[in-house]
Amino acid sequence: MLRPMKETTAKKRTWAEPYKIKMVELLRMTTREERLEAIRGAGYNTFLTRSRDVYIDLLTDSGTSAMSDRQWAGMMLGDEAYSGSENFYNLESVVQEYYGYKYLVPTHQGRGAEHLMSQILIKDGDHVPGNMYFTTTRLHQELAGGKFVDVIVDEAHDSASHFPFKGNVDLAKLDALVQEVGADRVPYLSLEGNVNMAGGQPFSMANLRELRAYCDKHGIPIMLDATRTIENAWFIREREEGYADKSVREILREICDMTDGCTMSAKKDALVNIGGFFCCNDDDVFRKAQNLVVVYEGLHTYGGLAGRDMEAMAQGIREATTEEHMAARVGQVYYLGRKLEDAGIPIVEPIGSHAIFIDARRFLPHIDQDDYPAQALAAEFFIEAGIRTMERGNVSAGRDPVTGENRHPKLELVRLTIPRRVYTQAHMDVVAEAVADVYARRDEIRGLKMVYEPEYLRFFQARFEPLS
Numbered sequence: 001m002l003r004p005m006k007e008t009t010a011k012k013r014t015w016a017e018p019y020k021i022k023m024v025e026l027l028r029m030t031t032r033e034e035r036l037e038a039i040r041g042a043g044y045n046t047f048l049t050r051s052r053d054v055y056i057d058l059l060t061d062s063g064t065s066a067m068s069d070r071q072w073a074g075m076m077l078g079d080e081a082y083s084g085s086e087n088f089y090n091l092e093s094v095v096q097e098y099y100g101y102k103y104l105v106p107t108h109q110g111r112g113a114e115h116l117m118s119q120i121l122i123k124d125g126d127h128v129p130g131n132m133y134f135t136t137t138r139l140h141q142e143l144a145g146g147k148f149v150d151v152i153v154d155e156a157h158d159s160a161s162h163f164p165f166k167g168n169v170d171l172a173k174l175d176a177l178v179q180e181v182g183a184d185r186v187p188y189l190s191l192e193g194n195v196n197m198a199g200g201q202p203f204s205m206a207n208l209r210e211l212r213a214y215c216d217k218h219g220i221p222i223m224l225d226a227t228r229t230i231e232n233a234w235f236i237r238e239r240e241e242g243y244a245d246k247s248v249r250e251i252l253r254e255i256c257d258m259t260d261g262c263t264m265s266a267k268k269d270a271l272v273n274i275g276g277f278f279c280c281n282d283d284d285v286f287r288k289a290q291n292l293v294v295v296y297e298g299l300h301t302y303g304g305l306a307g308r309d310m311e312a313m314a315q316g317i318r319e320a321t322t323e324e325h326m327a328a329r330v331g332q333v334y335y336l337g338r339k340l341e342d343a344g345i346p347i348v349e350p351i352g353s354h355a356i357f358i359d360a361r362r363f364l365p366h367i368d369q370d371d372y373p374a375q376a377l378a379a380e381f382f383i384e385a386g387i388r389t390m391e392r393g394n395v396s397a398g399r400d401p402v403t404g405e406n407r408h409p410k411l412e413l414v415r416l417t418i419p420r421r422v423y424t425q426a427h428m429d430v431v432a433e434a435v436a437d438v439y440a441r442r443d444e445i446r447g448l449k450m451v452y453e454p455e456y457l458r459f460f461q462a463r464f465e466p467l468s
């Protein structure tokens, strides 16, 4: 059975960091006027603000981790050879050991791997089921001629549901798709660990086992988005019956062993500032990926990375899979989440591993979804205290390619993403105080209108103006 959430990350005393600080990065403090001018200049889009105007940067946990002294030492061991770099072989053996796949193709980051996999596996008119979309993943599926079909459990779309495995696939939804289009039009099941867009929510091992059996029956491979699967493994240990005594490493292997390959953004779990990879067990898929990577990323032994980047990644995987790291990582996110809950802020439950998601619909019920409440709220947090967050709602979801209408996702969220090993508990206190201050004046906040809309992944570069 589920163990009470309070225990999950604090088995000993507290979640204190398993490291000490050796070097610090100084921050520039700004005034409210400076921040107002900055957000206006950025078209009310936090992606367009400058890092120098930010005090606490919760935009993303992607590539923002603090590397360890050992990772930096690894950077000095970079073998910058065009071909056959020693660091590639180190990375390959670490990935084979920790993730367990047979073949590795490095890429410059996650979307490079998604590009290769989509082009190789998807044919025009295919349907790709997945446990909720991710922006770049779905785009690459569509660019390869596929159509993404959401088969995540309904609980994932309900921000108030406390279901512990909101990342699970609903087998009935998957089966309905397979019955409708036929298994031969389903090139693979796209399975994401700790589903980002659902709030960092895990799938369970029981669900994966059922999926494996179903997919075996229908000849459908399971391709894992391994980006945050170490964090998924942690939650399985904390929440799922039968896993309390297993290590994060063992659970990670068990997950990977039940899937046929993966794409990975190493900028998340793996504690590096740049990097990614594609893995598979199939000889033919591997040969195709090795060939295609040369076209888009670089030779198959560096895939767009420097030798030193691969060395830092190999060491990052070793560190990320330790129990101490994960306890502090998730512990810090829970610390902030509980503070916000105590202040009465509407957040997605249960708290995920990498971020706190504030429910902008419940925070700003007076703003219509087409006036982009989450976008407006993210701008307010920046103005209030220089806290940079990101919209995950109507802007991120984009337009339906057929109707051209906004997709109007059920979840209209602001993501407060915690970089790994970067901020202190006092920074988390400042964030909680600032969010509570904005909540106290929420009635004054107005919606936004979009005045510039780029064609692809519009949330990155769209510009807005406040509604009068």
Ligand SMILES: *Cc1c(COP(=O)(O)O)cnc(C)c1O
Residues within 6 Å of the ligand: 062, 109, 110, 111, 112, 134, 136, 137, 192, 196, 225, 227, 228, 264, 265, 266, 267, 268, 275, 276
């Ligand atoms: C970040 C991310 C990606 C894309 O990876 P990049 O390294 O940003 O290209 C894919 N899937 C998930 C779940 C992610 O969080």
